[in-house]
Amino acid sequence: MxxxxxxxxxxxxxxxxxxxxxxxxxxxxxxxxxxxxxxxxxxxxxxxxxxxxxxxxxxxxxxxxxxxxxxxxxxxxxxxxxxxxxxxxxxxxxxxxxxxxxxxxxxxxxxxxxxxxxxxxxxxxxxxxxxxxxxxxxxxxxxxxxxxxxxxxxxxxxxxxxxxxxxxxxxxxxxxxxxxxxxxxxxxxxxxxxxxxxxxxxxxxxxxxxxxxxxxxxxxxxxxxxxxxxxxxxxxxxxxxxxxxxxxxxxxxxxxxxxxxxxxxxxxxxDAEGVTKEISVTVQGAASEDDAVAVARTVARDSLVKTAFFGSDPNWGRIMMALGNAPAQIEADKIDVTLNGVLVCQAGGRAADREGADLSGRDIEVLIDLHLGEAAATVLTTDLSHDYVEENSAYSS
Amino acid sequence: MxxxxxxxxxxxxxxxxxxxxxxxxxxxxxxxxxxxxxxxxxxxxxxxxxxxxxxxxxxxxxxxxxxxxxxxxxxxxxxxxxxxxxxxxxxxxxxxxxxxxxxxxxxxxxxxxxxxxxxxxxxxxxxxxxxxxxxxxxxxxxxxxxxxxxxxxxxxxxxxxxxxxxxxxxxxxxxxxxxxxxxxxxxxxxxxxxxxxxxxxxxxxxxxxxxxxxxxxxxxxxxxxxxxxxxxxxxxxxxxxxxxxxxxxxxxxxxxxxxxxxxxxxxxxxDAEGVTKEISVTVQGAASEDDAVAVARTVARDSLVKTAFFGSDPNWGRIMMALGNAPAQIEADKIDVTLNGVLVCQAGGRAADREGADLSGRDIEVLIDLHLGEAAATVLTTDLSHDYVEENSAYSS
Structure with a gap:
């Protein structure tokens, strides 16, 4: 986007x-x-x-x-x-x-x-x-x-x-x-x-x-x-x-x-329910735009990624776990992940110390490079917070 | 199962x-x-x-x-x-x-x-x-x-x-x-x-x-x-x-x-993280077992269904919303939904008063009848609770 x-x-x-x-x-x-x-x-x-x-x-x-x-x-x-x-x-x-x-x-x-x-x-x-x-x-x-x-x-x-x-x-x-x-x-x-x-x-x-x-x-x-x-x-x-x-x-x-x-x-x-983080997940280097969207959406939707971000936790391993489930072409050992400008995962493995990525603010930018092609896409999401659970467990009754 | x-x-x-x-x-x-x-x-x-x-x-x-x-x-x-x-x-x-x-x-x-x-x-x-x-x-x-x-x-x-x-x-x-x-x-x-x-x-x-x-x-x-x-x-x-x-x-x-x-x-x-409800989602009357699994899994995975169950809320509308997103053959106006033995949705619309379904205990049984065939399947899941968010926002750090 x-x-x-x-x-x-x-x-x-x-x-x-x-x-x-x-x-x-x-x-x-x-x-x-x-x-x-x-x-x-x-x-x-x-x-x-x-x-x-x-x-x-x-x-x-x-x-x-x-x-x-x-x-x-x-x-x-x-x-x-x-x-x-x-x-x-x-x-x-x-x-x-x-x-x-x-x-x-x-x-x-x-x-x-x-x-x-x-x-x-x-x-x-x-x-x-x-x-x-x-x-x-x-x-x-x-x-x-x-x-x-x-x-x-x-x-x-x-x-x-x-x-x-x-x-x-x-x-x-x-x-x-x-x-x-x-x-x-x-x-x-x-x-x-x-x-x-x-x-x-x-x-x-x-x-x-x-x-x-x-x-x-x-x-x-x-x-x-x-x-x-x-x-x-x-x-x-x-x-x-x-x-x-x-x-x-x-x-x-x-x-x-x-x-x-x-x-x-x-x-x-x-204004999403319970939002404390506004997260953008950008995938580049994808083989096709459909693949870029599929990977970005799978990461954006993953409950473990979203709870980690609620905790301001730069747990990039969960991003790798999530994208491995995407219906898209990926090669794990080619993937780079950057969190708020800090390259935390390079070629599928640890790069800089994860603690160097500061996720304490409201905005979190996830950049995933698949290194397989030229296509890119961004999906927006939010964190999975206590307030989300609270609002949605008490809505109809 | x-x-x-x-x-x-x-x-x-x-x-x-x-x-x-x-x-x-x-x-x-x-x-x-x-x-x-x-x-x-x-x-x-x-x-x-x-x-x-x-x-x-x-x-x-x-x-x-x-x-x-x-x-x-x-x-x-x-x-x-x-x-x-x-x-x-x-x-x-x-x-x-x-x-x-x-x-x-x-x-x-x-x-x-x-x-x-x-x-x-x-x-x-x-x-x-x-x-x-x-x-x-x-x-x-x-x-x-x-x-x-x-x-x-x-x-x-x-x-x-x-x-x-x-x-x-x-x-x-x-x-x-x-x-x-x-x-x-x-x-x-x-x-x-x-x-x-x-x-x-x-x-x-x-x-x-x-x-x-x-x-x-x-x-x-x-x-x-x-x-x-x-x-x-x-x-x-x-x-x-x-x-x-x-x-x-x-x-x-x-x-x-x-x-x-x-x-x-x-x-x-x-023993799942943060579990307060043990939920079984059974789909019967599906056109194929794959369809039954797909519908059961889509409902079992839906965040709004899971938060409603955390709140013991018999909000069957969210079940209908969720199953409408399943990659399976369904016809909305044929579907019955039963929660802990109470038929709350019949032929895609309201049946008994939802408040009649008591979900206050630990076990919740969801029965969905698609009325399209003979296949059935059960998927087990849990609710989406505050403890799930808490455990998973503080795991790596």
Whole structure:
């Protein structure tokens, strides 16, 4: 995951591009009374949309609905709720999603098939539909294109997240991209278990939007792996209004989208459940990019590597153990491992004294050189801490 | 993993079968002064042997040595040390293993190629060879065929294990099998990260021994998954002396070996790092046994499932999330999930109130019915607890 050169701001999100209104309200879905329903509306003139969904074979009702809704590459609105995933809820759960989309369509005077639905929270429970439907009314009444409305939208989707996560930029050529993301647990590849809505006022065809989104998520959201758990609800949506009148080059748009997605993913990493270390695992010298990703992901996901890092322990032997399990071409006696700039393992054996690598800070950079080829990749992860265990042993009950 | 009908005892191990002597001594490899070197000797008359090693592509020096030593299906002795894995130690590490085997050969007046070597402990550090070699002398002097010698042998291999783990049986037809195992972390499939030595006085050909051992490990050691981490050193060895003069049927021997291995694996599960719950995940109704194992393993390995169980939380939605990520054929709306006898998920949706499933005890039984076929499999695991994080964040430093 390379760092983009374009500057982003985290003070605004989906309402930065022209043509969008948003809202986030407390609908009463969460027992706590916290905000729990978000609405994002594309007022046009265009309505191109693209999406990427979870690879989990158990898909929540809103994922099944939204896959259909976006199949024509057009969306006018997205409604999202926290307080319940609406997953493993059977035909009734799907009807609840359908009703929610119908309600949004009714209040906005659009078609239900142009409304995507996202849900997050506990799996296996029906949503309180009275609260959801009245929440849609409430949200529609306060839709606005202001920074505050964007922040409200980013806030009402949160579950165990500790703060809203937004990112936006205005490109020198005159178009803007903004977005928000939620996610703190079940963070794994092929949609880093989360919900993300991105807006843009660029003029772009649905086909280009789809192509660029898929290429971008592959190297941003898909390269975060907090706990190896891919959720039933992961969704990334991008909506284009065309309201800027600017038609960017493919390269400019791809670079800008990458900058926003990369920044959102870094915020997901920093707000992951129980995180005390932000770890990047870079593999270079791989025979292929797939191999580089496989090795980096296997190391990033290994419980013994992650607990060692929680303890600030430069235990490179566990990294060697982990990468030996990766489904990739490796030769143990060629491998170098560098921890925060200190070469601790050279040609598969001990190099500098491991204690020379200082891992006491929040950031840990792991560099693995396989010395087999030219391909490289980076996967982001976090440590496995007491707080991770604590948060996840007490979530549903 | 089916439970065997043959009764085993845990009060003795490798010295139960006739023809074997063993010893366990404090050689000074561990700084603590605890026992750290084990010797097991087959006095014959036969010397058939078989082995299964780690699938990790990063293999420790003793694994590389022992693979060669056992390639002719004959072994006369095994030397094992704790206090250092001798992994990622380069050509010098391999020479250390070679020297250790030569030393054993010298004191026992046998050939070094009939000596297997096993090591466990920290990866990436050379062994203190003076201590290892003098330890071999010390162990050879106290070799005995007593129960105490067997227990000493089972004790000197321990690392973070809290107690020695042995199992033995005498078959009604007159042959015996005994063994020990060590392992507490890095416990995962395809050799459940551990060292295990098994002895028998049955008369058996090397080819039969090899065939039965491989079939047995596949459904015992390989079906324990504590943390998904397969180590660099995993080894299971079985040595046959023929001293009973009894040549069992293939079925009798296979059943007896299964009984001992199954019991050793249950002890590994019960002594895993930080364990507060002993969990069995059974998948039935799968299209194939491979699918059943894949689904059971994916659930057994999932951090969110394991933390929920640590919290005694019957959060079946996480089980559905996890199994949706398994590389296997599933249909979400056909799946039933039963927790400790309570059907909490039926046809992919909520059944009984989850709170009706009492997970407050130490044993948790997960039963998943895919309703797609006839195949079934069980994988054993443990919870993900604070103690697991604590032990593994402070192990090397």
């Amino acid at each position: 390379t760092t983009s050169q374009i500057a982003v701001t985290r003070t605004s999100g989906v309402t930065t591009p022209a043509g969008f209104r948003a809202a986030g309200v407390a609908a009463g879905i969460k027992a706590s009374g916290a905000p729990d329903l978000t609405l994002v509306v594309n007022d046009g003139p265009q309505d191109a949309a693209a999406a990427v969904f979870t690879t989990n074979k158990v898909k929540a009702a809103p994922v099944l609905w939204s896959q259909q809704a976006v199949s024509d590459n057009r969306l006018r609105a997205v409604v999202l709720n926290s307080g319940g995933a609406n997953a493993c809820t059977g035909p009734e759960g799907f009807q609840d999603t359908h009703k929610t989309a119908e309600k949004v369509a009714e209040v906005l005077r659009i078609s239900a098939v142009d409304v995507a639905v996202c849900s997050t929270g506990l799996i296996g429970e029906r949503l309180p539909m009275d609260a959801v439907l009245s929440g849609v009314d409430k949200a529609a009444q306060v839709l606005a294109d202001t920074e505050k409305a964007g922040l409200d939208a980013a806030t009402a989707v949160l579950t165990t997240d500790t703060h809203p996560k937004q990112s936006a930029l205005t490109h020198p050529t005159g178009f803007a991209i903004g977005g928000f993301v939620k996610g703190a647990g079940m963070l794994a590849p092929n949609m880093a278990t989360m919900l993300s809505v991105i807006t843009t006022d660029a003029v772009i065809t649905p086909q280009q939007l789809d192509e660029i989104l898929k290429a971008t998520t592959k190297v941003t959201y898909d390269r975060l792996d907090v706990d190896g758990c891919t959720s039933t609800n992961d969704t990334v949506l991008v909506l284009a209004s065309g309201a800027s009148g600017v038609q960017p080059s493919k390269e400019d748009f791809a670079e800008a989208l990458h900058a926003v997605c990369h920044d959102l993913v870094r915020q997901l990493q920093g | 089916t439970t065997s009908q043959i009764a085993v005892t845990r009060t003795s191990g490798v010295t139960t079968p006739a023809g074997f002597r063993a010893a366990g001594v404090a050689a000074g490899i561990k700084a603590s002064g605890a026992p750290d070197l084990t010797l097991v000797v087959n006095d014959g008359p036969q010397d058939a042997a078989a082995a299964v090693f780690t699938t990790n592509k990063v293999k420790a020096a003793p694994v590389l040595w022992s693979q060669q030593a056992v390639s002719d299906n004959r072994l006369r002795a095994v030397v094992l040390n704790s206090g250092g894995a001798n992994a990622c130690t380069g050509p010098e590490g391999f020479q250390d293993t070679h020297k250790t085997a030569e030393k054993v050969a010298e004191v026992l007046r046998i050939s070094a190629v009939d000596v297997a070597v096993c090591s466990t402990g920290l990866i990436g550090e050379r062994l203190p060879m003076d201590a290892v070699l003098s330890g071999v002398d010390k162990a050879a002097q106290v070799l005995a065929d007593t129960e105490k010698a067997g227990l000493d042998a089972a004790t000197a291999v321990l690392t973070t294990d809290t107690h020695p783990k042995q199992s033995a049986l005498t078959h009604p037809t007159g042959f015996a099998i005994g063994g020990f195992v060590k392992g507490a972390g890095m416990l995962a499939p395809n050799m459940a990260t551990m060292l295990s030595v098994i002895t028998t006085d049955a008369v058996i050909t090397p080819q039969q021994l090899d065939e039965i051992l491989k079939a047995t490990t596949k459904v015992t050691y390989d079906r324990l998954d504590v943390d998904g981490c397969t180590s660099t050193n995993d080894t299971v060895l079985v040595l046959a002396s023929g001293a009973s003069g009894v040549q069992p049927s293939k079925e009798d021997f296979a059943e007896a070996l299964h009984a001992v291995c199954h019991d050793l694996v249950r002890q590994l599960q019960g």
